[in-house]
Amino acid sequence: MKKISKRGVEKDGYIRQIDWELRPGGMLVQKRDTGDASSGPMIKIKVSHDSYYHDVTVHCRSTFGDLKRILANETGLEPEAQRLLYRGKEKDDVECLHIAGVKDMSKIMLLEDPASKEKKLEEMNKNQGILKAYEEVAKVRAQVDKLSQKIVDMETTLCNGTKVADTEIVVLTELLMVELLKLDSIEADGEAKVQRRVEVRRVQSFVDTLDNLKARNSNPFSKSSNSVSVTTNWESFELGVGSLHASTPLKSFTKITQDWELFD
Numbered sequence: 001m002k003k004i005s006k007r008g009v010e011k012d013g014y015i016r017q018i019d020w021e022l023r024p025g026g027m028l029v030q031k032r033d034t035g036d037a038s039s040g041p042m043i044k045i046k047v048s049h050d051s052y053y054h055d056v057t058v059h060c061r062s063t064f065g066d067l068k069r070i071l072a073n074e075t076g077l078e079p080e081a082q083r084l085l086y087r088g089k090e091k092d093d094v095e096c097l098h099i100a101g102v103k104d105m106s107k108i109m110l111l112e113d114p115a116s117k118e119k120k121l122e123e124m125n126k127n128q129g130i131l132k133a134y135e136e137v138a139k140v141r142a143q144v145d146k147l148s149q150k151i152v153d154m155e156t157t158l159c160n161g162t163k164v165a166d167t168e169i170v171v172l173t174e175l176l177m178v179e180l181l182k183l184d185s186i187e188a189d190g191e192a193k194v195q196r197r198v199e200v201r202r203v204q205s206f207v208d209t210l211d212n213l214k215a216r217n218s219n220p221f222s223k224s225s226n227s228v229s230v231t232t233n234w235e236s237f238e239l240g241v242g243s244l245h246a247s248t249p250l251k252s253f254t255k256i257t258q259d260w261e262l263f264d
Contacts, residue, residue: 043104049075065093081116085109133188137195140179144203147175151206158216169214176207
């Protein structure tokens, strides 16, 4: 192949030298660069971001996309969230630094894409909302734990055959309903919403337990001797006898029947 000519081509206000070569078939094409792609000097660029300056060293033939990837480690901004401005104009990722005229100690401005900034702000608010929901559910859980211990103590008392005041059951039920209302007012998403649902079911189960304890407390019949005595008393009153003992009215009833037979 034979080198034919060299001439300048103007692009974006800059003169770029292009070499041409003649292919064996007689076609004139731009000469391909077969040399080392990394040839050329390293340059230092000052990149301003907000109120900070970042000194970045890159190869002079790097692209603005390459520079963005380097700046991602420096600033924490993903390349797609970056906007690079040089001499007041935003540059494309594929554009080379040296073609745009960037030299050693040149200054480039880095801006965060508005859409990316808005998305990040929404994500931050969402995370804060989830954290707040976790804290609110945890507060309710701690209060329900205290109430659940009182329910266990009350259930133990009733199982031992001792009645409790109905007002105690009513108060515990009302306190649980207050915690249920707190859970209903918590705005939660994701895992926090799952935790809230679990706690709601837990509170509802305790309310059901108190309803059962209230029914047992108002009608404390069981297989104990005291329960048999109560049943016997009710049967004695149904016979129309004022005595509290079942054996005495049964005997008097038998005598009355015998007297009527003798009278006939």
